Amino acid sequence: MNMSSSTHRFDTAIDSLKKERLRITEPRKALLQLLVGVSKPLSADELHEALGAEEFDLVTIYRNLDAFENTGIVNRMPTESGKSLYELNAEQHHYHHIICRKCHRTEKLDTCEVVKLEKLASDLGYSEVTHVLELYGVCETCR
Amino acid sequence: MNMSSSTHRFDTAIDSLKKERLRITEPRKALLQLLVGVSKPLSADELHEALGAEEFDLVTIYRNLDAFENTGIVNRMPTESGKSLYELNAEQHHYHHIICRKCHRTEKLDTCEVVKLEKLASDLGYSEVTHVLELYGVCETCR
DNA sequence: ATGTCTGCAAATCCTTTGCATTTTA
DNA sequence: TAAAATGCAAAGGATTTGCAGACAT
Numbered sequence: 594m595n596m597s598s599s600t601h602r603f604d605t606a607i608d609s610l611k612k613e614r615l616r617i618t619e620p621r622k623a624l625l626q627l628l629v630g631v632s633k634p635l636s637a638d639e640l641h642e643a644l645g646a647e648e649f650d651l652v653t654i655y656r657n658l659d660a661f662e663n664t665g666i667v668n669r670m671p672t673e674s675g676k677s678l679y680e681l682n683a684e685q686h687h688y689h690h691i692i693c694r695k696c697h698r699t700e701k702l703d704t705c706e707v708v709k710l711e712k713l714a715s716d717l718g719y720s721e722v723t724h725v726l727e728l729y730g731v732c733e734t735c736r
Numbered sequence: 737m738n739m740s741s742s743t744h745r746f747d748t749a750i751d752s753l754k755k756e757r758l759r760i761t762e763p764r765k766a767l768l769q770l771l772v773g774v775s776k777p778l779s780a781d782e783l784h785e786a787l788g789a790e791e792f793d794l795v796t797i798y799r800n801l802d803a804f805e806n807t808g809i810v811n812r813m814p815t816e817s818g819k820s821l822y823e824l825n826a827e828q829h830h831y832h833h834i835i836c837r838k839c840h841r842t843e844k845l846d847t848c849e850v851v852k853l854e855k856l857a858s859d860l861g862y863s864e865v866t867h868v869l870e871l872y873g874v875c876e877t878c879r
Numbered sequence: 880a881t882g883t884c885t886g887c888a889a890a891t892c893c894t895t896t897g898c899a900t901t902t903t904a
Numbered sequence: 905t906a907a908a909a910t911g912c913a914a915a916g917g918a919t920t921t922g923c924a925g926a927c928a929t
Contacts, residue, residue: 614883614929615883615884616882616883616884616927616928616929617928617929618883618884618885618927618928619885619927620884620885621884636918637918637919638918649885649886650885650886650887651918651919652885652886652887652919652920652921653884653885653886655918655919655920656884656885656920657884659919659920669816671814671815671816671817671818672814673814673868674814675814675818675820675893675894675917675918676917676918676919677818677918677919691856691857691860691862691865700860706849706850706852706853707849707850707869707871709849710849710869710871711871713834714834714871714873715873717834717843717875718875718876719834719871719873719874719875719876720873720874721872721873721874722834722871722872722873723871723872723873724869724870724871724872725816725868725869725870725872726850726853726867726868726869727867727868728850728853728854728857728862728865728866728867729864729865729866729867729868730857730858730862730863730864730865730866731862731863731864732860732861732862733861733862757904757908758908758909759902759903759904759907759908759909760903760904761902761903761908761909761910762902762910763909763910764909779893780893780894781893792910792911793910793911793912794894795894795895795896795910795911795912796909796910796911798893798894798895799895799909799910800909802895803909818892818893818918818919819892819893819894820893820894
């Protein structure tokens with residue numbers, strides 16, 4: 594992730610906020626800055642910590658992640674453990690993750706083979722079809 | 737789902753319990769009976785309700801679903817809403833669901849195209865690879 | 880100026896844990 | 905009868921809500 598690409602992703606996100614008439618506040622800027630620079634999905638709590646914890650309230654993080662999700666800026670994904678992870682919605686490229694059950698190491702898998710299933714679903718009459726797909730396993734170092 | 741197939745699935749599940757030295761109790765029999773006869777994944781709470789609610793404690797449902805998951809009798813899947821759904825593990829046939837965001841109607845999609853991704857993950861050195869995949873959309877009647 | 884966003888506190892929802900009692904094998 | 909499972913009560917963790925004050929437009 595080089596600087597100009599992060600900058601671009603940040604600007605794009607800010608534009609989305611403006612288009613939705615959402616205000617450009619300090620917490621929102623900081624959260625977006627963080628999200629564009631990060632390479633794996635993080636929980637609300639991890640994002641809160643990464644921002645300094647005392648800086649902004651956890652509730653604000655939740656509310657903004659929610660707002661970001663609604664405007665399509667971030668993707669939320671529920672995990673095996675029941676807690677959700679968030680990542681910037683990389684429109685350009687759709688991928689999934691493999692997550693180690695023990696150390697929670699996370700790596701990208703840069704293919705998405707679910708297109709056929711989505712087609713099946715829309716053939717059944719469903720619209721706005723999206724999916725949540727995560728792979729779980731035990732990584733080499735944890736085995 | 738005809739009677740003999742339910743019966744068979746029930747017996748198979750009971751056998752798994754015996755093999756794991758888990759005891760065959762009233763709540764477990766009732767829960768399995770329910771699970772084999774049901775066609776879509778249900779939450780712990782829904783299962784509890786379906787069993788009569790006063791019959792057994794919700795905690796018992798949770799503990800048994802957990803035990804069943806560990807012995808491979810049921811699959812647990814986290815959902816967009818943060819709550820988990822459970823279904824009998826149909827070893828014979830792997831499939832996923834499409835869930836309506838509004839009415840929560842659930843239908844099976846009888847293909848799984850994720851095999852390639854799992855292979856990718858094991859090539860990365862991960863073992864015991866499994867996945868969670870759910871599709872979300874808005875069904876015809878809700879649109 | 881006004882409607883939106885924030886922080887704080889408290890509530891809610893789902894799930895888990897502790898412990899005394901009952902039940903299964 | 906010993907180990908495991910249950911029920912009840914209470915704790916826990918993640919997320920949401922209410923409301924008064926602060927801030928962006």
